[in-house]
Amino acid sequence: MARIHPTALVDPHAQLDANVEVGPYTVIGPHVRIGAGTTIGAHCVIDGHTTIGRDNRIYPFVSLGLPSQDKKYAGEPCELIIGDRNTIREYSTYHIGTVQGGGVTRLGNDNWMMAYTHLAHDCVVGDHTIFANNAQLAGHVQVGDWAILGGFTVVHQFVRIGAHAMTAMCALLFADVPPFVMAQGQPAQARSMNFEGLRRRGFSASRIAAVKAMHKALYREGLTLAQAVERIDALTARYPDAAADVALMRAFLAGVNPERGIVR
Known part of the structure; x- marks a missing residue:
C-alpha cells in the first residue's frame, strides 16, 4: 500500500504506486496516476486527468491538474503529464490543457521548479530546466531543455524559449528567445549568450x-x-x-x- 497520511483524501479510483508517499490533508482525485518513489507534501491538491512519473518531489500547497483559466475551456477531459525526478516547490500551479491547444500540458524530466511557478494550459516544458521563484508561463508556451528562467520572469502566450536559453530576474517576454540566448528587460532584449x-x-x-x-x-x-x-x-x-x-x-x-x- 502507498504511504498515505490518515488525514489525506485519496479517491479510491486514483492509481498510486505502492512506493508513493502522501502527506497530511492532501486531496487526490479519481483520474490521477502517480509513479513509484514520488512524494507528495501536505495540503496539496492533485486532480483532473493528471499523470505523474517516478521519483518526483512535490512540496506542500502545490496545485496540479485543475482546469485551465482559459474562458473557452468547457470541461473537456484534457491532461497534465509530469515526467520523472522533478522537484516542484511550494504554491506552484500547473493546469491541464485545452482542446484548442492539443489537450495536454507537459513537464518533462529532471526539472527544478521553485516556489510559485505557474504552467498555464498547453505549455510544454522540456528536461533539466530551472524555474526560479514566481516564473510564470501563459498558455501554449514552449520551453526547451536546460533553459533557466530567472525569478519573476513572465512569458506571454505562444512564446517559445529555446534550449540553453536564460532569462534575468523580472524579464518580460513577448517574443521568442532563441537557443543559447540570455535575455533581460521589460520587454526583454537579447544581452549575450549563455556561455557559462x-x-x-x-x-x-x-x-x-x-x-x-x-x-x-x-x-x-x-x-x-x-x-x-x-x-x-x-x-x-x-x-x-x-x-x-x-x-x-x-x-x-x-x-x-x-x-x-x-x-x-
Missing part, C-alpha cells in the same frame, strides 16, 4: 565558438532574420563538431512567427 552555462554542461571550445558566431549573425551584424539564417547555415562547415547546435538553432528559427519575431 554551456561550459558547465561540457561544451567544447569549438562548440562555444560556433554559438558565438550564431550570436554575431543574429545580433551584431545588422542582418535580417533571413540573412542571419543563411549565415548560420554556413557554420557547420567551419565547426563540424557543432553541427547539432547549428541544427538546433536553425530548427528553432524556422518556427518563428513573423508577427512575434525573436528578442532583439
Whole structure:
C-alpha cells in the first residue's frame, strides 16, 4: 500500500504506486496516476486527468491538474503529464490543457521548479530546466531543455524559449528567445549568450565558438532574420563538431512567427 497520511483524501479510483508517499490533508482525485518513489507534501491538491512519473518531489500547497483559466475551456477531459525526478516547490500551479491547444500540458524530466511557478494550459516544458521563484508561463508556451528562467520572469502566450536559453530576474517576454540566448528587460532584449552555462554542461571550445558566431549573425551584424539564417547555415562547415547546435538553432528559427519575431 502507498504511504498515505490518515488525514489525506485519496479517491479510491486514483492509481498510486505502492512506493508513493502522501502527506497530511492532501486531496487526490479519481483520474490521477502517480509513479513509484514520488512524494507528495501536505495540503496539496492533485486532480483532473493528471499523470505523474517516478521519483518526483512535490512540496506542500502545490496545485496540479485543475482546469485551465482559459474562458473557452468547457470541461473537456484534457491532461497534465509530469515526467520523472522533478522537484516542484511550494504554491506552484500547473493546469491541464485545452482542446484548442492539443489537450495536454507537459513537464518533462529532471526539472527544478521553485516556489510559485505557474504552467498555464498547453505549455510544454522540456528536461533539466530551472524555474526560479514566481516564473510564470501563459498558455501554449514552449520551453526547451536546460533553459533557466530567472525569478519573476513572465512569458506571454505562444512564446517559445529555446534550449540553453536564460532569462534575468523580472524579464518580460513577448517574443521568442532563441537557443543559447540570455535575455533581460521589460520587454526583454537579447544581452549575450549563455556561455557559462554551456561550459558547465561540457561544451567544447569549438562548440562555444560556433554559438558565438550564431550570436554575431543574429545580433551584431545588422542582418535580417533571413540573412542571419543563411549565415548560420554556413557554420557547420567551419565547426563540424557543432553541427547539432547549428541544427538546433536553425530548427528553432524556422518556427518563428513573423508577427512575434525573436528578442532583439
